[in-house]
Amino acid sequence: MGLELCVLLLVLGGLPLQVTSTARSFSIDYTNNCFRKDGVPFRYISGSIHYFRIPPAYWKDRLLKMYMSGLNAVQVYVPWNYHEPLPGMYDFAGDRDLEGFLDLVAELGLLVILRPGPYICAEWEMGGLPFWLLARPDIVLRTTHPDFLQAVDAWLAVLLPKIRPRLYHNGGNIITVQVENEYGSYYACDYDYLRHLLSVFRTHLGEEVVLFTTDGLKDSELRCGTLQGLYATVDFGPGVNMTQAFERQRQHEPKGPLVNSEYYTGWLDYWGEPHSTSSAEEVAQGLQKILEVGANINMYMFQGGTNFAYWSGADYKKIYNPITTSYDYDAPLSEAGDPTAKAYAIRAVIGKFQALPAGPMPPPTPKFAYGYVSLPQRVNLLDILGLLSPLQPIRSPIPLTFETVSQAHGFILYRTLLPHDILVPALLSVPNNGVHDLAYVLLNGQYKGTLERDKVSGLEMIGWAGDVLDLLVENMGHINFGANVSDFKGLIHNVTLDSFTLSDWFIYPLDIDAAVAHAWPPAVPTRRGTTGPAFYTGTFTTPGINWDTYVKLPGWTKGQLWINGFNLGRFWPARGSQQTLFVPGVLLNSSAPNIVTVLELQAAPEEPIVLFLDRPLFNRTRSFATQEME
DSSP states (O other), X not given: OHHHHHHHHHXXXXXXXXXXXXXXXXXXXXXXXXXXXXXXXXOOEEEEEOGGGSOGGGHHHHHHHHHXXXXXXXXXXXXXXXXXXXXXXXXXXXXXXXXHHHHHHHHTTOEEEEEOOSOOOTTBGXXXXXXXXXXXXTOOTTSSOHHHHHHHHHHHHHHHHHHGGGBGGGTSSEEEEEOSSSGGGSSOOOHHHHHHHHHXXXXXXXXXXXXXXXXXXXXXXXHHHOOTTSEEEEEOOTTSOHHHHHHHHHHHOSSSOOEEEEEESSOOOBTTSOEEEOOHHHHHHHHHHHHHTTOEEEEXXXXXXXXXXXXXXXEEESEEEEBOSBOOTTOSBOTTOOBOHHHHHHHHHHTTTSOOOSSOOOOOOOBOOOEEEEOOEEEEGGGGHHHHSOSOOEEESSOOOTTTTTOOSSEEEEEEEOSSOEEEEEEEEOTTTOEESEEEEEETTEEEEEEETTTBOEEEEEEOTTOEEEEEEEOOOOEEESOSSOOOOEEOSOOEXXXXXXXXXXXXXXXXXXXXXXXXXXXXXXXOOSBSSEEEEEEEOOSSOOOBEEEEOTTOOSEEEEETTEEEEEEOTTTOSBOEEEEOGGGSXXXXXXXXXXXXXXXXXXXXXXXXXXXXXXXXXXXXOGGGGX
8 A cells, every 4th residue: 555655645745735843854754655855745856967067157047947847856966086186185166166056956946866976977087986096006996995995985074064964954955865876787796885885974964864875777786786774776767667677676675765766868978879869758758657656756867968178988888988078968958958848748747746837948048150260270289298298207117007197187198219110010009908098199290090999909100210109198088887997097008019018108198278278379380281189279259149059170080179278078070979069158258259279189171160050960869778778
């Protein structure tokens, strides 16, 4: 009778009942299989939003659209690496203002399901774990390894005290807190690690808050991801047999509310694969079935946003699969925050189960096609190496990883001299798949080709003793899901010419973002040419507006793009499917020239131009299928 009674109580809970007690509470009712909020049966209908993928100026707009869609809660990850870029250095200001974001959520009357990790996945760089953990090569992530636990404890001692006063029973709007994330999908299955986290969370947050886990539906996932004292929830998308899915949850939680913590409204994209889409009708039908049985649901994602700069992660599914800059996710709100047909279909379903907010859905943000912009100033990357890497290079007999030299993201240039004449073509390679992730090869400044992890292992070359060999290595994002080993970046093995090992390296960690933001364009002569790593710069003015837009790169190959010093992220139209980068209007000047800077790594068009459009473009799409999640 419990499930039927829960549904009835939820219907009654939607009516204006008088709560006699003034004490705020949020708890699990194991008798009636539901949550209780202030003593009244409660069901959350939530959507995921990532403050770290949206400019702060747009936070309120996105949250308002979620509220007007009928949601009563939002689900929020907290990426550790976004707030502790280096050990003991914490940043909660500007676009990292977590508390400011939570304040906006509260202003709109939305509740919060918080997911503070320490690991979050989220298709985010290293799943939210800081790169500097890998400075200790023997560390075992997401286990009771002492070095890992020491760093985790220090971080949670900073984060969780910020969260405690925001818990619902303390007067805030956070109703539940997740511990770790999909731990059952990780190979370690370290129950002592989960027990340690449970103890730390209870110490900082108290005994009253509902703590939970989220895992997939496989027996191994639920076996290794759940722990007594943490309420077990599941995740699944449309097309999965809902009854069987919740039966899996019931195997671990015989009583209590049914919860789908990640109901997939779409799916992520990888470079080189079609853009994923899903049917609004299928998503809405699946939502209705879940709500009909009284279950709680969080829709992942409700708005995806953008992996600006270098923040996109990568999956490992037999090979390394980097994730695109766009995190559109085919979500109900688009990458630009615009309501889609899926949002309206979801709103219509929610309206069958609870009252919707009065008034219309807020409109899309205005877009503008600013047109073609020429980028006439070309500067070779090697010509400004001193600007990009102002400190003396690091000398080492062997290549050093990004983590060893404390380089979080971006690029490192590795330089050595050819030790002898190479009159017959010799194979330049880094054995054992040792390029993480791409290496752009230059000899005496001339671009020779690219080595790519899991795809291009070597290239032939000739040269003379003393020729300068450069390998510009790009980190495409630490693995966030699927790998059982640490994902070190850079040249992780020795470089060889045929059987000869190259040594005596000069290593230049590059801080391109600092140069582009503060000393751009550089006062050096421009160079003609189209191949090899080079910067292209130009300006444009707007017709007195700063509306959102999208930038297309016709004829370009691969690289990075900045507008007014802000790193929009990676472009790779030659690989696809993403063909445009989202440009938030708040980055644009309406009364002064806007500076566009492109770093092209391989081959630029003869006429270096970019094109600003009023809509996004993908060169291939596919319909998302649930089985692809596995």
